Amino acid sequence: MSPVYEWALDEWEYFVPHNMVNECPWTSTTLMLLGALVVARLAFKTLYVLAQTFVLPGTSLKKFGATKGSWAVVTGASDGIGREFSLQLAAAGFNILLVARNRDSLATLAEEIGTKYGPSVNAKVQLIDFSMNHEAAYQSLAAVCAPLDIGVLVNNVGRSHEMPTDYVDTTQSEIDDILAINIHATLRMTSMVLPGMINRKRGLILNMGSFAGSVPSPMLATYSGSKAFLSTYSSALAAEAKPHNVLVEHINAFYVVSKMSKLRKPSPLVPLPNNYVRSVLSKVGLACGAAFSDRPGTCTPFWSHALADYAMTLVGWKVLFIGYTHGVHRTIRKRALRKKERDAKKQ
Numbered sequence: 001m002s003p004v005y006e007w008a009l010d011e012w013e014y015f016v017p018h019n020m021v022n023e024c025p026w027t028s029t030t031l032m033l034l035g036a037l038v039v040a041r042l043a044f045k046t047l048y049v050l051a052q053t054f055v056l057p058g059t060s061l062k063k064f065g066a067t068k069g070s071w072a073v074v075t076g077a078s079d080g081i082g083r084e085f086s087l088q089l090a091a092a093g094f095n096i097l098l099v100a101r102n103r104d105s106l107a108t109l110a111e112e113i114g115t116k117y118g119p120s121v122n123a124k125v126q127l128i129d130f131s132m133n134h135e136a137a138y139q140s141l142a143a144v145c146a147p148l149d150i151g152v153l154v155n156n157v158g159r160s161h162e163m164p165t166d167y168v169d170t171t172q173s174e175i176d177d178i179l180a181i182n183i184h185a186t187l188r189m190t191s192m193v194l195p196g197m198i199n200r201k202r203g204l205i206l207n208m209g210s211f212a213g214s215v216p217s218p219m220l221a222t223y224s225g226s227k228a229f230l231s232t233y234s235s236a237l238a239a240e241a242k243p244h245n246v247l248v249e250h251i252n253a254f255y256v257v258s259k260m261s262k263l264r265k266p267s268p269l270v271p272l273p274n275n276y277v278r279s280v281l282s283k284v285g286l287a288c289g290a291a292f293s294d295r296p297g298t299c300t301p302f303w304s305h306a307l308a309d310y311a312m313t314l315v316g317w318k319v320l321f322i323g324y325t326h327g328v329h330r331t332i333r334k335r336a337l338r339k340k341e342r343d344a345k346k347q
């Protein structure tokens with residue numbers, strides 16, 4: 001018997017009924033092998049997630065037409081994460097179609113892109129208020145997109161609740177806006193752009209999701225549900241689009257500094273939009289922290305978000321996370337109400 005095997009049997013005796021090792025050598029060996037298999041599986045999964053998150057490069061953006069005259073369409077492009085997608089995709093060599101409501105911010109951004117990356121990169125602006133669900137506005141956006149060779153679509157536009165609120169107290173207009181902006185806009189933009197990508201046999205569609213979509217989030221029920229929709233929708237669409245060489249990805253984000261998150265200071269868990277978007281664009285095609293999460297087509301690319309997502313997959317006890325999130329949202333609501341009161345007194 002090898003010394004290692006002898007040592008393992010000695011150690012194992014602590015965990016199995018007395019004398020079992022000697023009396024049932026096959027049982028104890030089988031249990032030992034099973035234990036080793038479980039440990040090896042966990043080690044393999046962990047190394048796989050770490051390699052994707054910290055070492056392996058994602059698919060090159062050139063595969064989707066960067067520097068070849070292709071366009072990237074970014075919704076919610078005037079601020080936050082969408083603004084960064086626009087700048088970084090322009091830097092990578094895409095012409096950019098900037099889509100949002102605010103004419104001045106979009107014009108300023110288009111000018112910035114022209115100054116930094118022109119004349120090889122063009123930027124166009126298209127105004128639309130997705131909350132209105134206007135057919136005419138969608139038709140004019142479709143007319144602008146039709147002649148373009150669109151290589152990348154970033155369905156980034158999104159809105160959340162003004163503050164965490166029980167569903168029964170949520171206004172109908174807030175519910176309608178969230179559904180129109182988070183779900184309907186993504187579906188309409190995808191319907192507009194995907195046929196061209198399929199014809200050209202190349203394309204990348206990024207749908208901005210949220211941890212609120214994978215952990216049901218009390219007091220943000222409509223937002224949480226809308227992001228869960230995007231997660232499932234993206235998984236299904238990814239399978240349909242793959243044979244046409246079109247990659248569909250659902251991007252799972254925890255907090256990022258922005259107007260929507262109301263977080264102004266970056267921290268290891270809350271990146272600035274530029275660092276966040278850099279991680280997304282450098283990990284295209286890799287699941288990173290979402291690997292083994294039963295959410296095919298989802299990527300959690302930013303390193304701390306990836307580790308959190310993977311840890312949550314390992315723990316797998318959703319009720320625990322739902323309870324924790326509920327507690328956090330109760331606290332945020334109390335603070336938000338106090339701030340509202342203070343602001344009202346100042347006026």
Ligand SMILES: NC(=O)c1ccc[n+]([C@@H]2O[C@H](COP(=O)([O-])OP(=O)(O)OC[C@H]3O[C@@H](n4cnc5c(N)ncnc54)[C@H](OP(=O)(O)O)[C@@H]3O)[C@@H](O)[C@H]2O)c1
Nearest residue numbers: 076078079080081101102129130131158255256258260261
């Ligand atoms: N920040 C986070 O912590 C976080 C976390 C998880 C997921 N996400 C997701 O990331 C995405 C971007 O979030 P963000 O934090 O960058 O948000 P943000 O800073 O609030 O920016 C939102 C963008 O969407 C545009 N927009 C808002 N309502 C619109 C409407 N009705 N029609 C057209 N455009 C509209 C805004 O521009 P205009 O006002 O000019 O229209 C702006 O460009 C969202 O899908 C969000 O759910 C964010």
